[in-house]
Amino acid sequence: MNEFVESKVRLRWPEELRSSYDVVIVGGGGHGLATAYYLATRHGITNVAVLERGYIGSGNSGRNTTVIRANYGVPEAVRFYQHSLELYQRLEDETGRWIMHKEKGLLWIAHTEMGLRAERARAALNQAYGSDTVFIGPEEIKAICPQIDLSGGGRYPVLGASYHPRGATARHDRVVWSLAEGAMRGGVEVHQRTRVIGLQVDADRILGVETDRGFIGAGTVLLALGGQVSTIAAMAGLRLPIRTHPLQAFVTNHYQQGLDAIVASTELLFYASQTARGEILIGAEIDRQPSYSYRSSYGFLSSCAGRALVLLPFLADLKVLRQWTGVCDMSPDYSPVMGPTDVQGLLVTTGWGTWGFKAIPAGGEAMAALIATGVVPSLIAPFGLDRFVNDRTLSDRGSAGTQ
Numbered sequence: 001m002n003e004f005v006e007s008k009v010r011l012r013w014p015e016e017l018r019s020s021y022d023v024v025i026v027g028g029g030g031h032g033l034a035t036a037y038y039l040a041t042r043h044g045i046t047n048v049a050v051l052e053r054g055y056i057g058s059g060n061s062g063r064n065t066t067v068i069r070a071n072y073g074v075p076e077a078v079r080f081y082q083h084s085l086e087l088y089q090r091l092e093d094e095t096g097r098w099i100m101h102k103e104k105g106l107l108w109i110a111h112t113e114m115g116l117r118a119e120r121a122r123a124a125l126n127q128a129y130g131s132d133t134v135f136i137g138p139e140e141i142k143a144i145c146p147q148i149d150l151s152g153g154g155r156y157p158v159l160g161a162s163y164h165p166r167g168a169t170a171r172h173d174r175v176v177w178s179l180a181e182g183a184m185r186g187g188v189e190v191h192q193r194t195r196v197i198g199l200q201v202d203a204d205r206i207l208g209v210e211t212d213r214g215f216i217g218a219g220t221v222l223l224a225l226g227g228q229v230s231t232i233a234a235m236a237g238l239r240l241p242i243r244t245h246p247l248q249a250f251v252t253n254h255y256q257q258g259l260d261a262i263v264a265s266t267e268l269l270f271y272a273s274q275t276a277r278g279e280i281l282i283g284a285e286i287d288r289q290p291s292y293s294y295r296s297s298y299g300f301l302s303s304c305a306g307r308a309l310v311l312l313p314f315l316a317d318l319k320v321l322r323q324w325t326g327v328c329d330m331s332p333d334y335s336p337v338m339g340p341t342d343v344q345g346l347l348v349t350t351g352w353g354t355w356g357f358k359a360i361p362a363g364g365e366a367m368a369a370l371i372a373t374g375v376v377p378s379l380i381a382p383f384g385l386d387r388f389v390n391d392r393t394l395s396d397r398g399s400a401g402t403q
């Protein structure tokens with residue numbers, strides 16, 4: 001429990017599970033809870049249960065580095081993430097809760113000719129599809145972020161960057177708790193410590209879920225399971241194109257001088273921002289070996305810290321406070337997977353990998369609309385599972401932050 005939860009959020013935890021619901025959402029992370037929130041607030045659908053095996057936000061939604069941005073590399077993604085960014089801008093007003101949303105601007109630094117071309121192309125594409133990104137040179141970079149060593153330690157010179165002024169952060173657990181509160185206020189039940197252990201399917205139609213508290217019938221089941229999605233989907237005979245990879249991050253102690261912008265470097269494979277508490281929060285790429293392990297490693301810490309120091313030498317005076325890991329649902333094309341499956345009534349929202357925090361409002365809004373109307377909203381139609389069968393993948397690896 002933190003101060004925010006104790007003093008402000010009003011959560012009404014139900015005691016009993018009913019024998020059935022119109023909608024069962026498996027997974028109490030940001031995507032599951034946002035879907036429940038929008039079902040209740042936009043569509044008046046409240047005979048809904050969210051089932052969470054631990055506590056809400058205990059998965060990746062409470063472990064991420066909180067970056068919100070829309071500077072993606074394919075048109076479909078730019079439109080989707082731009083909408084999500086705008087929903088985030090309004091989320092405090094809408095929920096009445098302080099999620100600590102802060103616009104900081106994001107610098108995506110290039111150190112090579114190839115990197116420069118990629119960032120120029122990103123800026124042009126973003127502008128064409130409605131997201132605010134501009135290409136800037138070293139002097140402008142230094143003005144935005146004086147802490148950057150433009151020589152890149154003599155090995156990684158800063159040649160230019162794409163700058164995304166709307167890039168922001170928001171406090172992850174506050175986002176989760178605010179959405180849960182809004183959903184519960186509308187009548188949705190959120191059951192913590194309720195683990196789904198099976199899916200019941202009859203003649204290609206979902207009937208409900210087996211849990212460690214008994215069977216629950218459902219007209220619609222949404223799997224919003226983060227890194228655990230493949231194992232649960234397999235219980236309905238579905239083989240998803242998802243691999244689970246650990247992703248690590250760490251924070252330093254308090255740094256007084258403000259690091260105002262979010263700084264990312266593709267070639268140095270790291271990104272950094274400053275938290276409201278003053279810590280410097282640093283993330284990087286996924287562990288290469290697929291695994292469900294939550295173990296953090298010294299190897300990651302030392303190599304990532306070494307790369308970050310090249311660009312931000314002030315970090316040498318700070319100490320590492322904490323390190324942690326999440327397990328990410330990675331899709332082959334680095335784009336999310338949202339929509340129906342071959343099992344009638346069984347939906348998925350997955351493939352959120354290392355980039356799904358920023359997508360929570362738009363993903364939840366779209367999945368709620370799909371459940372309410374039976375029609376896939378045009379914003380998410382390109383992200384369906386069928387794209388892998390129809391050879392219409394949305395390769396967006398260059399937008400994965402550090403790829």
Ligand SMILES: Cc1cc2nc3c(=O)[nH]c(=O)nc-3n(C[C@H](O)[C@H](O)[C@H](O)COP(=O)(O)OP(=O)(O)OC[C@H]3O[C@@H](n4cnc5c(N)ncnc54)[C@H](O)[C@@H]3O)c2cc1C
Binds near residue numbers: 032058067324326358
């Ligand atoms: C270190 C790190 C840094 C990241 N940084 C960013 C970032 O800066 N920006 C960004 O946009 N994204 C980032 N991400 C990615 C982002 O956190 C995720 O994509 C997003 O949180 C996914 O939300 P979700 O609701 O799909 O999954 P989760 O939040 O993982 O929720 C899934 C839930 O399902 C529950 N569950 C699992 N199995 C069962 C079961 N059998 N029964 C019931 N419940 C179950 C879990 O306990 C969990 O709470 C980062 C991720 C990590 C790990």
